[in-house]
Amino acid sequence: MSRWRNLPIKRKLVLMMLLVSGLTMVLACAGIVIHERQHVRETMEHDLATLAEIIAANSTADLSFDDPKATKETLDSLKDKPHIVSASVFRPDGATFASYLRAGAADHRMMEKRPAGMIEGSRFDHDSLCLYRQIRFSGETLGTVALESDLRELDGRLMESVRIVFVLLAGASLLALLLASRLQRFISEPIQALAETAKEVSATKNYRVRVEADYGRDELGLLVDGFNEMLGQIQQREEALEQRNHELKAENLQRGQSEAALRQSEERYRALVTQSSDAIWRLELEPPVPVSLPPEEQIEWCYRCGTLAECNDVKAQMSGAADPEELVGTPLDKLLRRDDARNIRNLRVFIKAGYRLVDTESFETDGAGRPRNIRNNLIGIVEDDSLVRIWIRQRDVTARRRAEEAARASEIRYRMLFDQIADPIVIFDKVTHYFLDFNASFLRIYGYSATELRAMTPLDLHPPEEVEMVAGIIDQKNTGQPLSFTHLTRAGGRIAVECLASEIEYQGRPAWITIIRDITERKEAEEKLLAFTEQLKRSNRELEDFAFVASHDLQEPLRKVQAFGDRLKAKYGDTLGEQGRDYLGRMQSAAERMQRLINDLLTFSRVTTKAQPFRPTDLGQITRDVLADLEVRLEQTAGRVLVGELPVIDADPLQMRQLLQNLIGNALKFHQPGVPPVIRVDALVIERPERHPPGHLPGRRAADPDRGQWCELSVADNGIGFDEKYLDRIFTIFQRLQGREQYEGTGVGLAVCRKIADRHGGFITAQSQPGRGAKFIVALPVRQSVSANEQQAKAMSRER
Amino acid sequence: MTGGVVCLALVIAAFVAARAAAAGEKPDEYRVKAAFIVNFARFVEWPNEAFADAGSPIIVGVVGDDPFDGALGKALSGRTAHGRSLVCRRVKVGPEMRACHLLFISASERKRLKQLLGMLRETSVLTIGEVGEFTESGGIINFLVADNRVGFEVNVGAAEEARLKISSRVLRLAREVTGRGGGDPR
Numbered sequence: 008m009s010r011w012r013n014l015p016i017k018r019k020l021v022l023m024m025l026l027v028s029g030l031t032m033v034l035a036c037a038g039i040v041i042h043e044r045q046h047v048r049e050t051m052e053h054d055l056a057t058l059a060e061i062i063a064a065n066s067t068a069d070l071s072f073d074d075p076k077a078t079k080e081t082l083d084s085l086k087d088k089p090h091i092v093s094a095s096v097f098r099p100d101g102a103t104f105a106s107y108l109r110a111g112a113a114d115h116r117m118m119e120k121r122p123a124g125m126i127e128g129s130r131f132d133h134d135s136l137c138l139y140r141q142i143r144f145s146g147e148t149l150g151t152v153a154l155e156s157d158l159r160e161l162d163g164r165l166m167e168s169v170r171i172v173f174v175l176l177a178g179a180s181l182l183a184l185l186l187a188s189r190l191q192r193f194i195s196e197p198i199q200a201l202a203e204t205a206k207e208v209s210a211t212k213n214y215r216v217r218v219e220a221d222y223g224r225d226e227l228g229l230l231v232d233g234f235n236e237m238l239g240q241i242q243q244r245e246e247a248l249e250q251r252n253h254e255l256k257a258e259n260l261q262r263g264q265s266e267a268a269l270r271q272s273e274e275r276y277r278a279l280v281t282q283s284s285d286a287i288w289r290l291e292l293e294p295p296v297p298v299s300l301p302p303e304e305q306i307e308w309c310y311r312c313g314t315l316a317e318c319n320d321v322k323a324q325m326s327g328a329a330d331p332e333e334l335v336g337t338p339l340d341k342l343l344r345r346d347d348a349r350n351i352r353n354l355r356v357f358i359k360a361g362y363r364l365v366d367t368e369s370f371e372t373d374g375a376g377r378p379r380n381i382r383n384n385l386i387g388i389v390e391d392d393s394l395v396r397i398w399i400r401q402r403d404v405t406a407r408r409r410a411e412e413a414a415r416a417s418e419i420r421y422r423m424l425f426d427q428i429a430d431p432i433v434i435f436d437k438v439t440h441y442f443l444d445f446n447a448s449f450l451r452i453y454g455y456s457a458t459e460l461r462a463m464t465p466l467d468l469h470p471p472e473e474v475e476m477v478a479g480i481i482d483q484k485n486t487g488q489p490l491s492f493t494h495l496t497r498a499g500g501r502i503a504v505e506c507l508a509s510e511i512e513y514q515g516r517p518a519w520i521t522i523i524r525d526i527t528e529r530k531e532a533e534e535k536l537l538a539f540t541e542q543l544k545r546s547n548r549e550l551e552d553f554a555f556v557a558s559h560d561l562q563e564p565l566r567k568v569q570a571f572g573d574r575l576k577a578k579y580g581d582t583l584g585e586q587g588r589d590y591l592g593r594m595q596s597a598a599e600r601m602q603r604l605i606n607d608l609l610t611f612s613r614v615t616t617k618a619q620p621f622r623p624t625d626l627g628q629i630t631r632d633v634l635a636d637l638e639v640r641l642e643q644t645a646g647r648v649l650v651g652e653l654p655v656i657d658a659d660p661l662q663m664r665q666l667l668q669n670l671i672g673n674a675l676k677f678h679q680p681g682v683p684p685v686i687r688v689d690a691l692v693i694e695r696p697e698r699h700p701p702g703h704l705p706g707r708r709a710a711d712p713d714r715g716q717w718c719e720l721s722v723a724d725n726g727i728g729f730d731e732k733y734l735d736r737i738f739t740i741f742q743r744l745q746g747r748e749q750y751e752g753t754g755v756g757l758a759v760c761r762k763i764a765d766r767h768g769g770f771i772t773a774q775s776q777p778g779r780g781a782k783f784i785v786a787l788p789v790r791q792s793v794s795a796n797e798q799q800a801k802a803m804s805r806e807r
Numbered sequence: 808m809t810g811g812v813v814c815l816a817l818v819i820a821a822f823v824a825a826r827a828a829a830a831g832e833k834p835d836e837y838r839v840k841a842a843f844i845v846n847f848a849r850f851v852e853w854p855n856e857a858f859a860d861a862g863s864p865i866i867v868g869v870v871g872d873d874p875f876d877g878a879l880g881k882a883l884s885g886r887t888a889h890g891r892s893l894v895c896r897r898v899k900v901g902p903e904m905r906a907c908h909l910l911f912i913s914a915s916e917r918k919r920l921k922q923l924l925g926m927l928r929e930t931s932v933l934t935i936g937e938v939g940e941f942t943e944s945g946g947i948i949n950f951l952v953a954d955n956r957v958g959f960e961v962n963v964g965a966a967e968e969a970r971l972k973i974s975s976r977v978l979r980l981a982r983e984v985t986g987r988g989g990g991d992p993r
Contacts, residue, residue, distance in 0.1 A: 146887060
């Protein structure tokens with residue numbers, strides 16, 4: 008190839024002309040030979056067909072009259088045509104009727120039998136032409152004639168035409184060579200002249216040289232003229248350039264200044280890019296993408312030709328590169344994965360929106376292969392209807408997305424909890440009160456559909472009698488304190504509920520979340536208990552009434568027994584005799600004990616029946632009064648009573664008096680034989696009673712946190728004491744530890760004390776050891792609540 | 808299945824062959840003669856006046872005892888010559904004969920052959936016979952049987968007299984051609 012290029016143009020022209028004319032002639036000759044061959048074939052076929060027709064015509068009668076001999080004669084006449092190898096006439100069924108074979112020719116299959124299906128037509132084999140013609144006469148097919156010719160004639164004629172063509176070709180080529188070497192001069196000479204001149208100019212830099220000869224007005228002539236003209240112009244330019252050089256030097260100074268301004272601008276831009284917290288990079292498209300292409304092709308183009316040309320540190324970091332330079336030249340596919348359909352979709356949007364994409368998320372992997380959520384802003388730069396580059400700003404929003412997802416997961420967890428909890432839960436708007444949300448239990452228990460509920464407020468759940476009350480408190484829910492209500496279900500059923508409301512923010516709105524507990528069963532149980540308690544109270548009261556009435560009514564006959572006993576003793580004492588008086592004395596003493604028993608019983612029952620309202624009572628004063636009453640007993644026993652400072656408490660004064668009288672009286676009574684009793688009465692004001700007596704739990708009022716302070720009143724002695732295992736028994740009515748013979752008494756006193764302590768919401772207990780004295784402690788609230796007082800009053804009014 | 812069909816075909820073929828053999832030589836000979844008659848119709852040209860119009864059939868008459876036993880009718884049916892259909896007709900001795908284009912004169916008419924041929928003078932009827940002296944008596948084509956092969960002889964003079972052109976291709980096949988160029992031999 009390079010040899011051809013370096014060949015002088017003269018040679019090139021001659022070779023070109025020879026090549027063209029030679030090729031043309033070869034093609035033409037080949038055409039002629041091919042045509043000749045075709046023509047010879049057709050002629051041969053035609054000649055053979057004519058021969059076949061003649062044989063066919065001659066053999067019609069032979070076939071009709073079944074005379075093969077006659078046909079054989081006809082066929083034998085083919086001896087005159089040496090190119091006929093064989094000839095046959097077949098009957099319509101294909102059997103040979105008559106045949107001929109050229110002398111010396113090899114036996115031929117064709118003569119045996121007509122090939123099946125071969126009726127009409129011709130066939131060229133490699134060395135022969137076979138032709139078949141039907142023999143028809145008067146509309147009937149009488150048979151087939153077959154002729155086989157060798158191709159010697161064809162080959163001969165063909166060879167001849169090839170010889171002619173070759174002679175022609177040789178002659179024409181010679182002529183072309185002669186002509187071409189003469190004609191090329193018209194072209195090559197001016198070009199040679201031009202080339203020599205150009206060589207001289209470039210060697211000497213002398214622009215005054217010209218091509219002198221005139222080559223007419225054709226293109227070459229114009230080229231020579233143009234060349235000369237161009238040299239003239241260059242000469243002028245040379246001079247102008249010289250001048251311009253001077254000017255440029257002056258301009259350079261000026262340019263220096265504007266370049267400095269440009270550099271500053273560049274620095275500002277660089278600072279902006281490098282200091283941005285967003286990843287910023289530039290994608291160059293080389294070659295640019297024509298905007299007229301369909302979007303899909305544009306995307307294809309971007310992926311094929313787009314490479315990162317520049318980026319800041321944030322982008323490098325995002326892509327896991329140590330240095331922004333590392334990323335330069337990265338193909339787009341590595342930066343915006345092509346196998347992610349979302350990226351392709353984003354690019355499509357970018358193209359359709361006029362090469363802008365604002366805050367669109369894509370999904371990429373960072374250098375370590377972790378998935379990242381990236382928010383993209385793209386601006387495409389279009390110049391001359393082509394997209395040349397894309398500026399891309401990206402922000403990694405993965406952390407934010409994760410947080411959002413976590414929030415969503417938390418929401419789902421909350422939702423599951425919300426829906427799966429057995430208690431109904433409902434959320435309603437704090438302002439409009441409309442229901443906002445409800446769990447599955449709520450729907451199941453209340454039977455409303457979600458759609459119905461959204462048009463309802465909590466008020467719709469309450470029976471008419473409760474609505475007003477609920478409306479009053481709905482906006483001031485007592486957070487943390489369950490409230491009891493009655494709710495209606497859709498079917499009209501009533502359920503007792505306890506609602507616990509809390510303030511929450513639901514979908515940005517202030518709302519109440521109410522957890523509802525169905526307490527219908529508990530409520531029923533409570534009511535049963537209440538009814539039972541009421542019944543118990545009633546039967547207790549009836550019992551007390553009975554005791555009071557009974558003892559009251561028992562006194563009358565007893566007084567009669569005593570009165571008539573006295574009278575019997577006074578009037579007939581002497582006549583009764585020793586034994587009679589003894590009997591009478593026993594009867595009278597029994598009656599007296601009976602009298603005491605009845606009195607004590609009355610006292611016991613009066614603790615509740617003759618109760619007085621509580622009022623501030625000075626326990627010191629009461630104690631002094633009691634001691635005054637007991638003065639005779641004190642003297643008898645030589646006892647001493649030491650009284651501490653006693654407080655004023657809310658109490659029934661009469662009962663306090665009785666309490667103290669019983670306790671101090673007992674202390675005097677159960678003194679050790681021969682030891683004068685010493686009794687201490689004291690009181691402590693405390694925050695909470697230290698201990699409860701066994702089996703005596705404080706009542707409900709005792710647990711009341713508002714009760715405040717307690718008064719612990721104690722009466723201690725140095726008497727016989729008792730075993731603390733009997734602590735239960737000593738406060739029970741008619742229970743005695745000591746024999747009646749040693750210590751008189753009915754066993755009612757301490758029972759009365761306990762009843763009084765009970766009535767005051769307090770309790771009584773004791774500490775003792777046999778022979779070591781005893782200490783009775785009564786714990787009483789210092790302040791009785793108003794309601795307790797009212798209850799007392801009510802209880803009393805019922806008594807009356 | 809195929810075997811069965813082949814067997815059946817062989818049985819039928821054998822049966823037909825046996826029947827043909829049993830029927831003797833005669834029908835076979837006349838079948839060939841009937842075929843020859845059809846071919847004669849094709850290789851002989853009649854003058855135009857011999858036909859009423861272009862669609863008229865070529866009538867092949869048989870006079871005397873019919874030796875063909877229907878073979879002629881079978882050979883003619885559906886065949887054409889010169890674009891005309893071929894019709895077989897039994898004719899009685901008399902003017903009826905003149906309406907025929909080909910007339911086969913049975914051997915039974917041997918005695919009055921001359922008389923019959925005389926009645927056909929100046930008509931274009933191709934007379935065909937099968938007795939030794941037929942052509943000598945003025946008949947045009949006569950069948951000859953030798954070596955079990957059917958052949959024929961032609962009296963060209965009689966044909967020319969009847970203005971019939973017999974194709975040279977047929978003449979080439981005739982065992983004997985008489986009356987050529989010699990005019991009436993009688």
